[in-house]
Amino acid sequence: MSGLEKSIHIKTFGCQMNVFDSDRMESILVRQGYRKEADLAKADVLLINTCSIRDKSEHKVLSLLGQLKPLKEKYPHKVIGITGCVGQRMGRALLQRVAHLDLVMGPDGVERVGELVEEVVSRGRRVLETSFDNQKERSYSQPAVIDKVRPSEFLTVMKGCDHFCTYCIVPFVRGREKSRPIAELLDDVRRFVDRGTKEITFLGQNINTYGKRTGESLAELVLCTNEIQGVERIRYVTSHPRDLGMDLIRQFGQVEKLCPALHLPFQSGSNAVLKRMARLYTREEYLEKIAALRAARSDIALSTDVIVGFPGETDQDFEQSMDVIREVGFSGAFLFKYSPRPGTRAFEFGEEVPDSVKTERLAHLQEVCFGKIHEENKGLVGSTVSCLIEALDKKGRYYTGRTPHGKLVHVLNAGEACIGKILDVEVTEGNASNLKGYYVGAPRQDRTRDSEKAVSA
Ligand code: SF4
Structure with missing residues (x-):
């Protein structure tokens, strides 16, 4: 069976390095013919890219694996894999402990993810790959398959x-x-x-x-x-x-x-x-x-x-x-x-x-x-900071970005068109974890997602 018509979902835990590895795995699998599936439960191949830096991070992974058991029982053709640091650390023990797991691989397996998944899909084998590559240096190009521009x-x-x-x-x-x-x-x-x-x-x-x-x-x-x-x-x-x-x-x-x-x-x-x-x-x-x-x-x-x-x-x-x-x-x-x-x-x-x-x-x-x-952030109220707008925040309310000093800024009058732009923002509020403000030169009207909808309605 080839990857054609099959779908993948990669769930990522941990650091930015894992996000980068997930992008690379996705890129490899998409090139192999897999389609990306946003809903984890609907995907044919589910990979969980994991972090083992703390005990709590590992527990989250093991708990998710437990939740996936009924899904695998109902749809035995689905492939469930653990990649990343937990895969490397637990290796064979994880494969033995979790019967509904098909693939365990460590971070060095990223470039081989295509063939490893294929081995499970086409041969029905459970696969373990935790060897380290011994090259002196590493070479690979950045992920080719990216949905949207990331400023x-x-x-x-x-x-x-x-x-x-x-x-x-x-x-x-x-x-x-x-x-x-x-x-x-x-x-x-x-x-x-x-x-x-x-x-x-x-x-x-x-x-x-x-x-x-x-x-x-x-x-x-x-x-x-x-x-x-x-x-x-x-x-x-x-x-x-x-x-x-x-x-x-x-x-x-x-x-x-x-x-x-x-x-x-x-x-x-x-x-x-x-x-x-x-x-x-x-x-x-x-x-x-x-x-x-x-x-x-x-x-x-x-x-x-x-x-x-x-x-x-x-x-x-x-x-x-x-x-x-x-x-x-x-x-x-x-x-x-x-x-x-x-x-x-x-x-x-x-x-x-x-x-x-x-x-x-x-x-x-x-x-x-x-x-x-918090004191430092309050001290920035009234100043103008340069802010690269990256995206809508997690709650979908404000467009946010960072200053060169790394401060997170919610820009209250920014819209979708501001993504990727570097704006001068006047800070009006300094909180413990972020700044809020208005970009200079535009009307001071809050443009949260809801108000945008209201404007366009
Ligand atoms: S051993 Fe861990 S904490 Fe120490 S420098 Fe390396 S990555 Fe950082």
Whole structure:
């Protein structure tokens, strides 16, 4: 049986890298003759692209798999597959545990998804693919099948990670670092720009060491991208404080299209905890990098990740994380309770911090951190910010976009035609998680979807 007339649905959990992988899988399967199906229950092939960074993410996947059992019993011809990090981590055990699962594959199987699905469809076999590819570098072109223009695109430039932070599952499920060649990435960027994209965010688990085995570098990639006509904004994520070198730091003051925003996770403000996490820097070194970034670009917006309740974290350790939050004044933050991941070193550490303590610490951290962000956002009221309009927000109310500093903006008088445009927006409201405002030069009339309908009715 060929893919012709059959439909696929890919459900994606986790990070932007997974979104990118899902686009690639979809692209491969569509080229093979599959039709995209928006309704998961109606698709002939259902792939769930998964994340295993936290325990909770895995539970969501397993719970969805449970819900799909009756569907598979009713329509046994349907193919159900798990791809991505949970597939890699659980592998054969997942196939054994879930009888209605046909395919389990890890992130390195993306390019082979077509043949793997075909093997299930045509031979009726259950398939497991969790081997890592051993090429020195990775090569593939960006997804060809995209429904609509995305003003802001993510582009995966490398995979894997050579660090082994003791809490992290990534090196086990995504393997060692492998970078894509710059020339190929620039071709991808040009294709995005030709379709109307204005902002590119390069993605890598430890992006600062992009190209280290191939003699290329992130600084070089940024410089070359800056030269491409039509690119208006460049960003990259995720940086590691030890690997963020002065060449990259200086670029924030030198490269025109590089946005003044950087995500730099510190994870803990305590040197003792950082050591147990094997983060390879101290709190002092982290703060030195922050000072260098601000010296290079005084208005740079910094965001971070913090883990609370890492094994053995004392009240004093936690206070040191609070100090860093207070001292730096981040513009954005992802704050998490430590989640033990089987297979990592920290899983064996013991000295588990009780969940009630983790919850209390997290709440305290959130209050201070998000309070500061709220103050910063309120301080922007009355100013004019530049905003690239990306889409209607999730609730379908406002057209939204981001400033070069990465602030999310709901533009109250923007309509569909504004998507892909960079507008000057006067900020009228600063909330904890977003700004609201009106774009300058247009009537100040709220154009939520409902009011648009009302106008056109
Ligand atoms: S650098 Fe990031 S991806 Fe790599 S092991 Fe540490 S936390 Fe995980």
